[in-house]
Amino acid sequence: MQLQVINSPFNEEQVKLLNSLLSTLTENQKMWLSGYLAYQQTTNSPLQEAPEMLPPNTEQVASKEVTILFGSQTGNAQGLAENMSGRLKEQGFQVTLSSMNEFKPNRIKKVQNLLILVSTHGEGDPPDTALSFYEFLNSKRAPQLTDLRFSVLSLGDSSYEFFCQTGKDFDKRLEELGGKRLSPRTDCDLDYDEPAEEWFEGVLTSLSETDSTEKQISSLASMETKAANEQASYSRTNPFKAEILENINLNGRGSNKETRHLELSLEESNLEFEPGDSLGIYPENDPALVDLLIWEMNWNPDEMVKVNKQGDTRSLRNALISNYEITVLTKPLLEKAAELFSSNDLHGLLASGNEEELRTYIEGRDLLDLVRDFALKEVPSSTFLSILRKIPARLYSIASSLRANPDEVHLTIGAVRYEAHGRDRTGVCSVQCAERAQPGDVLPVFIQKNQNFRLPANPDTPIIMIGPGTGVAPFRAFLQEREELEAEGKSWLFFGDQHFVTDFLYQVEWQQWLKNGVLTKMDVAFSRDTEEKVYVQDRIKENSQELYQWLEDGAIVYICGDEKRMAHDVHETLITVIEQEGQMSREQAEAYIAEMQQQKRYQRDVY
Structure with a gap:
């Protein structure tokens, strides 16, 4: 491009000089010159005094x-x-x-x-x-x-x-x-x-x-x-010791379940979270199980052992309670155990190559089963500990809004209890919270952000929430937040559990939100109250026409809870609804859901 004298602020000689220069410049040099002229206009600095404005291809600009x-x-x-x-x-x-x-x-x-x-x-x-x-x-x-x-x-x-x-x-x-x-x-x-x-x-x-x-x-x-x-901020590697303020059983007398509502203090932690985030808890193993393991291995519970690479020590009993996973078996653990112990049966199980047999053995068994089943004895405790992995944190969807409950975080935790292989089993963290964690005790916690499970930025956007059982936890946080923000968007909750009388978690709160309009619509399914079991996906089918209209109006769908059964069944039901109400083929309905995912209008927090 050539400068013209007509309508130009330059005289003829200047135009010639500029055209002569511009014809020799690269694109990078032209960009730099443009930036330099703007810089010189504000600072009146001569060219040689602006070294920070070097061309993009110089060594001072990161090339990687x-x-x-x-x-x-x-x-x-x-x-x-x-x-x-x-x-x-x-x-x-x-x-x-x-x-x-x-x-x-x-x-x-x-x-x-x-x-x-x-x-x-x-x-x-x-x-x-x-x-x-x-x-x-x-x-x-x-x-x-x-x-x-x-x-x-x-x-x-x-x-x-x-x-x-x-x-x-x-x-x-x-x-x-x-x-x-x-x-x-x-x-x-x-x-x-x-x-x-x-x-x-x-x-x-x-x-x-x-x-x-x-x-x-x-x-x-x-x-x-x-x-x-x-910065000594609290995090996954530096958890905050949160005091338990409340620990309440949400289920009524006679229920087959025990669901704990925990309220924890975050005062002086500076921890912040948004609805949709999770709280990580570092749990402790059941002391009774630890004592059985120590007795079985004939170890000294008071022996001091190292618990990390920094060389920190604590008693063997405390280490097994707080530092090591002892309730889950994995194939890598069995392989390491086989290297430590001369057990022909254990070597045979691993050498058979029968993955189905190995999975069957691992499922529902723990470290005590392993040492008993294969007579794993006469190994120093420090050697055995070296093959164990650290006890992992348990993540729970946060059931409260920080706006509504400053300096607090609430959780909804279902106690896990079952019988397997001739022994009663319990969930490590859930039963700790149900049986051993009392108000005044502390739990090591951290915030786990989840950007993939978020309320819409526009509070007028309609939302559909599907959360049976403890999967309803984040939706309590959603509605607390929407109430605080005075959001105008419609909201629809699908909730399910076993019995209306004993298992309707947070029933009074949902009813109050329905009354004041924070919650627009709620459908419930109690599977054991009728001869034919009814689940949330059945309620979705019954409301297929209205639900599809909500989707067409831009509603965001949220699913929280069990992945293997509930989330899979709900996903299939949504595809069926879209097929029928949108008069689409299966492929078109799947593409509709995929497009919703791409637009962040279909979000799942499943486990």
Whole structure:
């Protein structure tokens, strides 16, 4: 483009000089010159005095671009991704951070450095937010990625057969498409903090190879030390000891269930949360079970043992109560136990290759069963502890709004009790809360953010909430929040349990919200009150026409509770409703649901 003298503020000689200069400039130089002229206008600084305004292709501008994609169901992968993004930016990297469902798959062709952090959901399935990107990469539309460098951090639970399967699938597929690994994949169990940190350090080393690696890592360590000194905030690794204010049984006399309503104090914690978030609790094992295990192994309960890499010690009994998981068996644990003990039966079980037989043995058994069934004796306690994993936190959907209940957090916890293999069993955290946690006691807690289960930003948006049993917990928080905000949007709750008289959780509160209009509509299903069992999905079918109209009006659907049965059945019912009322094919109804997910109008908090 040439400047013209007509209508120009420049004289003819200046125009010639400018045209002569502009014809020699690159696009980057033109952009820089534009910025410099704006800068000079405000500062009157000559050219040589503005070194910070160097062209984009100079060494002072970070040349390394990193894309971080996360797929998260409960928020763990997202939290790690956000933390690592911030740390990379501190090191001068240009970082693009995105949830997988918000990332346009075709952009993958332009990515050079890719970090994937993803959890595995259910029986080896991708989390909801990772599904569309996962399907794209495994389709014929996926491009060759020969210029891509990548690394995968996968989160999972080794008590499940398909441990970290989604991360393994991503890692394998990216290699098949031509990508090269920045650093090997790391598979994390429930206690993921240390392996995730080691993975990040390995990734950082690879990313920094051309930029003085030692300087980068040294700077990172300095930054982390500074952050640790400046901020002692409560978190997953530094839980807050929350006092129990109330602990009430919500079920009536004669119920088959025991559902505890806990109110905890967060005073002086500075912890904040939003409706949809979860509270993590670090539980304690049942002391009676610990005593049986110690007796069976002929250990000294007062022996002092190390409980972490820092060398902290406590008595063996206290360590087994507070530090180690003893109620769940996993295949990795059995393999490690086989290396410690000379048990032909245990070796035979593992060597048979019969995965179904192994799953059958593991299900419903604990560490005491293992040592009894295979006569695992005569091993020092410290050696045995070395093969156990740390006791994981239990996550519970928060049942209160911080706006409505400042400095408090409420939970709805169903006590788990059952009989298996000739012994009575109990849920570690749920029965601790039901039987041993009293008002005045404290529980170590932290907030688990869940950006994938959120009220709409627009309070006028209608919402549909489906939560049988304890799955109703977050919807109590939703309505408390909407009441505080005086939201005008319609709301519809589907709730179900066994009996109306004994199991209608928070009945008075729902009725009050119906009366004052915070809750527009409520449908309930009590499965054991009628000869033919009725569930929430049956109530959805009965209201199919109205429900479909709510969807067409932009309503957001929320599902919370059991994944294997309830959430699956509700999902199928919604597809059926959309098929019938929208006069669509099965494929079109599934696409309708997929589009809702993409728009964050179909959100699930299932377990």
